[in-house]
Amino acid sequence: MPEGDVTIFVCVACRRARADLPDGFDEPGKTLAEALRERIAGAGGATPVETVDCLAVCDRPCTVALAGDGKWTYLIGDLDAETHLDEIVGAAASFAASANGIVPWKDRPASFRKGVVARVPPLPARQQGSRP
Amino acid sequence: MPEGDVTIFVCVACRRARADLPDGFDEPGKTLAEALRERIAGAGGATPVETVDCLAVCDRPCTVALAGDGKWTYLIGDLDAETHLDEIVGAAASFAASANGIVPWKDRPASFRKGVVARVPPLPARQQGSRP
Numbered sequence: 119m120p121e122g123d124v125t126i127f128v129c130v131a132c133r134r135a136r137a138d139l140p141d142g143f144d145e146p147g148k149t150l151a152e153a154l155r156e157r158i159a160g161a162g163g164a165t166p167v168e169t170v171d172c173l174a175v176c177d178r179p180c181t182v183a184l185a186g187d188g189k190w191t192y193l194i195g196d197l198d199a200e201t202h203l204d205e206i207v208g209a210a211a212s213f214a215a216s217a218n219g220i221v222p223w224k225d226r227p228a229s230f231r232k233g234v235v236a237r238v239p240p241l242p243a244r245q246q247g248s249r250p
Numbered sequence: 251m252p253e254g255d256v257t258i259f260v261c262v263a264c265r266r267a268r269a270d271l272p273d274g275f276d277e278p279g280k281t282l283a284e285a286l287r288e289r290i291a292g293a294g295g296a297t298p299v300e301t302v303d304c305l306a307v308c309d310r311p312c313t314v315a316l317a318g319d320g321k322w323t324y325l326i327g328d329l330d331a332e333t334h335l336d337e338i339v340g341a342a343a344s345f346a347a348s349a350n351g352i353v354p355w356k357d358r359p360a361s362f363r364k365g366v367v368a369r370v371p372p373l374p375a376r377q378q379g380s381r382p
Contacts, residue, residue, distance in 0.1 A: 173368055241317055
């Protein structure tokens with residue numbers, strides 16, 4: 119499986135309301151990005167995890183995007199490191215293995231089925247959907 | 251201005267509730283895509299308008315994405331041909347003219363300020379942000 123076929127973007131600008139904290143919010147993307155990098159490196163992987171200053175999905179912290187050259191891009195919200203680490207790593211692996219970024223519904227974790235914010239096709243000149 | 255630096259994706263799967271119609275909905279993306287093509291061709295332009303079967307933003311019909319090689323992609327919802335045709339064409343031109351897809355806030359039409367669904371950075375290998 120070519121690991122280079124997926125990049126995980128993690129929004130680190132997302133603020134999540136947390137009444138139990140002094141500031142009234144936390145920033146789950148920062149924790150998530152760090153946890154993803156540790157998990158992937160710990161498994162000997164090399165999938166890039168890129169922090170992004172804002173994915174503009176501020177009402178669904180935190181948001182992640184899976185992207186790859188010539189593939190559909192998927193944006194998923196409502197994720198955090200405590201609950202969804204395994205599902206994000208698994209979904210990224212499925213995305214990397216897919217021809218065009220479209221992972222069969224049955225292979226998508228629950229958080230990705232419920233959390234989809236949007237998807238965008240690749241630019242026509244870069245589409246890989248017809249490849250085997 | 252290199253027109254090739256923007257593709258307008260229009261979701262044609264979006265259904266918008268319309269109690270006044272027999273089916274109870276219309277599909278504003280189909281009308282919008284056609285109107286955009288006519289407007290752009292009528293002005294002598296060549297900006298590609300690509301219909302997409304679903305951008306997965308079903309609760310904000312209809313949704314459009316502006317994308318270009320090496321640029322940020324922007325998803326904008328709540329658009330239709332009756333109200334927003336000029337603003338979409340103008341925003342696409344601004345996007346095409348931008349170095350990296352990020353159009354200054356003051357140059358964004360009202361519908362694009364209010365309607366933003368999400369944005370996604372280009373893949374690291376394709377970023378053009380440092381170009382003049």
